Amino acid sequence: MVIMQANKIYKTYGNKFNKQEVLKGIDLQVNKGEFVGIMGPSGSGKTTLLNVLSSIDRVSKGTIEIEGKEFTGMKEKQLAEFRKHHLGFIFQDYNLLDTLTVKENIMLPLSITGMSKKEAHQKFDQVSGELGIHELKDKYPAEISGGQKQRTSAARAFVHDPSIIFADEPTGALDSKSASDLLNKLAAMNSKRQATIVMVTHDAVAASYCSRVVFIRDGQIYTQLNKGDESRQSFFNDIISTQGVLGGVTQ
Amino acid sequence: MSLNYIILRNLKKNIKNYYLYVFALIFSVALYFSFVTLQFDPAMDEVGESMKGGAAIGASSVLLVAIVAIFLLYANTIFIKRRSKEIGLFQLIGLTKTRIFALLSAENLILYFGSLFIGIGAGFVMSRLILMILFKILEIDKLAKLRFSPEAFQRTVLVFAVVYVLIMIMNYTFIRAQSILSLFKTTSTTQGLVKKMPLWEIIMGLLGIGFIAAGYYVSSQLFSGKFTGMNGLMLAMIIILALVIAGTYLFYKGSVSFIFNVIRKRKKGYLSINEVLSLSSIMFRMKSNALLLTVITTVSALAIGLLSLSYISYYSVETSAKESSPHDFGFVMKDAGANFVQALDQKKIGYTVLEIPTIRVKLDLGEVLESSKFPDNDTSLEATVISDSSLEGKDVQPGEVMITGYTHALQSMLKLRDSGEVDFYTKDGVIKQQLSELSEKPVLPYYYGGGVIGVFVVDESVFQELTAHQDPNLQNNKPGSWNYRGIMLKDHSQVKEAYNIYLEQKPEFPSFAQYEYEINQRTNMGLIMFIVGFLGLTFLITSGCILYFKQMDESEEEKDGYTILRKLGFTQGDLLRGIQFKQLFNFGIPLVVGLCHSYFAVKSGWFFFGTEMLTPMFVVMAVYTVLYSIFGLLSVLYYKRVIRESL
Numbered sequence A: 001m002v003i004m005q006a007n008k009i010y011k012t013y014g015n016k017f018n019k020q021e022v023l024k025g026i027d028l029q030v031n032k033g034e035f036v037g038i039m040g041p042s043g044s045g046k047t048t049l050l051n052v053l054s055s056i057d058r059v060s061k062g063t064i065e066i067e068g069k070e071f072t073g074m075k076e077k078q079l080a081e082f083r084k085h086h087l088g089f090i091f092q093d094y095n096l097l098d099t100l101t102v103k104e105n106i107m108l109p110l111s112i113t114g115m116s117k118k119e120a121h122q123k124f125d126q127v128s129g130e131l132g133i134h135e136l137k138d139k140y141p142a143e144i145s146g147g148q149k150q151r152t153s154a155a156r157a158f159v160h161d162p163s164i165i166f167a168d169e170p171t172g173a174l175d176s177k178s179a180s181d182l183l184n185k186l187a188a189m190n191s192k193r194q195a196t197i198v199m200v201t202h203d204a205v206a207a208s209y210c211s212r213v214v215f216i217r218d219g220q221i222y223t224q225l226n227k228g229d230e231s232r233q234s235f236f237n238d239i240i241s242t243q244g245v246l247g248g249v250t251q
Numbered sequence B: 001m002s003l004n005y006i007i008l009r010n011l012k013k014n015i016k017n018y019y020l021y022v023f024a025l026i027f028s029v030a031l032y033f034s035f036v037t038l039q040f041d042p043a044m045d046e047v048g049e050s051m052k053g054g055a056a057i058g059a060s061s062v063l064l065v066a067i068v069a070i071f072l073l074y075a076n077t078i079f080i081k082r083r084s085k086e087i088g089l090f091q092l093i094g095l096t097k098t099r100i101f102a103l104l105s106a107e108n109l110i111l112y113f114g115s116l117f118i119g120i121g122a123g124f125v126m127s128r129l130i131l132m133i134l135f136k137i138l139e140i141d142k143l144a145k146l147r148f149s150p151e152a153f154q155r156t157v158l159v160f161a162v163v164y165v166l167i168m169i170m171n172y173t174f175i176r177a178q179s180i181l182s183l184f185k186t187t188s189t190t191q192g193l194v195k196k197m198p199l200w201e202i203i204m205g206l207l208g209i210g211f212i213a214a215g216y217y218v219s220s221q222l223f224s225g226k227f228t229g230m231n232g233l234m235l236a237m238i239i240i241l242a243l244v245i246a247g248t249y250l251f252y253k254g255s256v257s258f259i260f261n262v263i264r265k266r267k268k269g270y271l272s273i274n275e276v277l278s279l280s281s282i283m284f285r286m287k288s289n290a291l292l293l294t295v296i297t298t299v300s301a302l303a304i305g306l307l308s309l310s311y312i313s314y315y316s317v318e319t320s321a322k323e324s325s326p327h328d329f330g331f332v333m334k335d336a337g338a339n340f341v342q343a344l345d346q347k348k349i350g351y352t353v354l355e356i357p358t359i360r361v362k363l364d365l366g367e368v369l370e371s372s373k374f375p376d377n378d379t380s381l382e383a384t385v386i387s388d389s390s391l392e393g394k395d396v397q398p399g400e401v402m403i404t405g406y407t408h409a410l411q412s413m414l415k416l417r418d419s420g421e422v423d424f425y426t427k428d429g430v431i432k433q434q435l436s437e438l439s440e441k442p443v444l445p446y447y448y449g450g451g452v453i454g455v456f457v458v459d460e461s462v463f464q465e466l467t468a469h470q471d472p473n474l475q476n477n478k479p480g481s482w483n484y485r486g487i488m489l490k491d492h493s494q495v496k497e498a499y500n501i502y503l504e505q506k507p508e509f510p511s512f513a514q515y516e517y518e519i520n521q522r523t524n525m526g527l528i529m530f531i532v533g534f535l536g537l538t539f540l541i542t543s544g545c546i547l548y549f550k551q552m553d554e555s556e557e558e559k560d561g562y563t564i565l566r567k568l569g570f571t572q573g574d575l576l577r578g579i580q581f582k583q584l585f586n587f588g589i590p591l592v593v594g595l596c597h598s599y600f601a602v603k604s605g606w607f608f609f610g611t612e613m614l615t616p617m618f619v620v621m622a623v624y625t626v627l628y629s630i631f632g633l634l635s636v637l638y639y640k641r642v643i644r645e646s647l
């Protein structure tokens, strides 16, 4: 089942006189339960793509549908409404509110939707248990490690069962152990809960956890790799070689 | 890129950001200039009899300078810190520190002296308005003239130039201490602030509330008789001040976060957007501003309190003049009164004369006294007694006694029951009467008949009896020539004319003119009220600006948080509502604490100043609240911009 459909999306920055076209007609389809990776050289437009797909930024041209809802023409208020019900986010620099405890941070998306307290607490217990941060619940972000912060951020993305989770370089700031921990957790969430994940990454290891990797170059889709039944190791090798070609082309 | 270009560009950017600073600067200059203009205005010498208006204003202008100077220096520390990144960047591109200092000084010079001259211009226009207000308060019929005072101009430029030099010295030391490293330091301080609440903070929070409550309690007991003598009162006042100030500090340092933490704990992690933006942020931030908030709260409580007290006495000028002298004019010496009445007849001013025979009697209040603070339980005292026939429309039964002139001030010091036995001692025995009524209404001039306790009214027959058996040692009058005569004008609008006659005749003491009390108190209290109001306004504006600047910093530190929240699906409207909620606390807590402090301060001693507390006090508080709220609103507008730009 198609959960997200982007048609010919363009994004330009700047004004009339000084235009920079960052996305140049991208078509992308994501199915329910997919774990999609987006890779590409620096400045190729990955973050921009993720931002427009997740409604944080607006496209200049083109349409995007999530669960059959076209949202590119929506007003800011509707967009916010849309985000809080359908989307979850994990960011590279965690984006936790440092005045809130781990638990308060994670429950934030639930309080927007006005879920009952009892249900909210149940959800929290479940997600935090799965991500192994239950004992941290009364700590402040300043008191926990980077990996723990990132898992908190992930828990916040999962807690309200969004249709799609967007992750921008979630492992960028982590050491390889914490990174693989987090990726394992994400992969588990993906398979157990059928959570759809779209993740931008620079790291081929991280990308190898995905079921599909989309390569971007100069604002266009360059190629895609499907994992299929391959092992993670051979998928990793494929990614590395594609990256080599891609990198070679850009330089 | 030339230096001039950088200066101009910075200036443009800064004026936009610091419009409020520039405004506050212009405003303070204007206030100061017009204040000093008043001081040198010849019209001021006519104001005030017991004190020279000009001198009073001159003395308080020193205070004004202190407030303004502290404000400007403090604001400068806020702004220079905000620019430490910029300074680091200049260093990085190779500018020397001296060069950077020159750059900042030049920028400040334009900004500062530009505002100075605009301020002087505004002050010139304003001085007339202010003089008009002063004349209105003092009820002086005179046209305020616009007059440019070179002395005031000189003084203003000099004072603000000195402040400018101080600011430059401060900037210089700041830049010298600055290294390129500061470029990479994050401005956010929340990281260090946010941690679990330690036990001592909870204790501190409870202590803070306890101290304030204790201070309030002592203040309510201040004049109840528990503290006697000048030393006792002094000590009590110092204790109150110490308790309240320390309590306020601890309140900001601990109580606020303690209370907020309790509320937050009860939510068990499930916070609404309002709570996210207000509770969690204020909890951590208010304590880092504890000292500043304590100073602001204390000084504003002081200003509100003083302003309320002076307004109370200004407001009740007429009633307190009546307390001092219940009739338009009062005479004791026979010929003085006769001369005056003759002159009134000549000028065709209608009047009635009230003869009130008085007698001094020793009496014992015994069981009427509620709390006794008489030494050795000796509850006898000396008082003036009059007959009920001297009072129109009052009939006291034989065997009964009424106490008049039992004013608020008296009530607070000497608590009486409204019934009980009063014993009058005569030369030949005791006459017992029952107390029937306590009345605030004065019947004789305070200095003549009042004294320690009001005037006692008895039935005509009892008065005769007391007179017959009077103790000659107590009577300070020579029979026949001393007798109180009150004169009431038929048409009160002629009082000024009558008062002029009174002044011309200069009758010897004891003689009383209600109008004299009235104008004396009006000019004295009006002038005090004017000066306190002036200083209070300056303080209000400067402290409001400081709070606003602090909020400006805070909003920028929290901007990342707004980005996150908006990404999560909160709308700008949601965030703005949360911020309004937060500002309600940020500005509301210091305001409410300040108002409470001044309420208790005023309540403890207002009765010495006038006859009506609530109306004048609420007027002052309402005006203060409205002006103060403006800064809260401005800060919300600033937040609105930050929120809009956060995604």
Ligand SMILES: Nc1ncnc2c1ncn2[C@@H]1O[C@H](COP(=O)(O)OP(=O)(O)OP(=O)(O)O)[C@@H](O)[C@H]1O
Pocket (backbone or CB within 6 Å): A013, A014, A020, A022, A040, A041, A042, A043, A044, A045, A046, A047, A048, A049
């Ligand atoms: N707000 C913006 N205004 C103008 N240009 C922008 C803006 N955001 C991004 N760009 C430009 O768009 C291009 C793509 O940026 P983007 O952040 O999407 O790259 P990226 O692929 O995420 O790179 P990286 O791997 O380094 O994160 C860049 O050239 C950048 O300069």
Ligand SMILES: [Mg+2]
Pocket (backbone or CB within 6 Å): A046, A047, A048
């Ligand atoms: Mg990026």
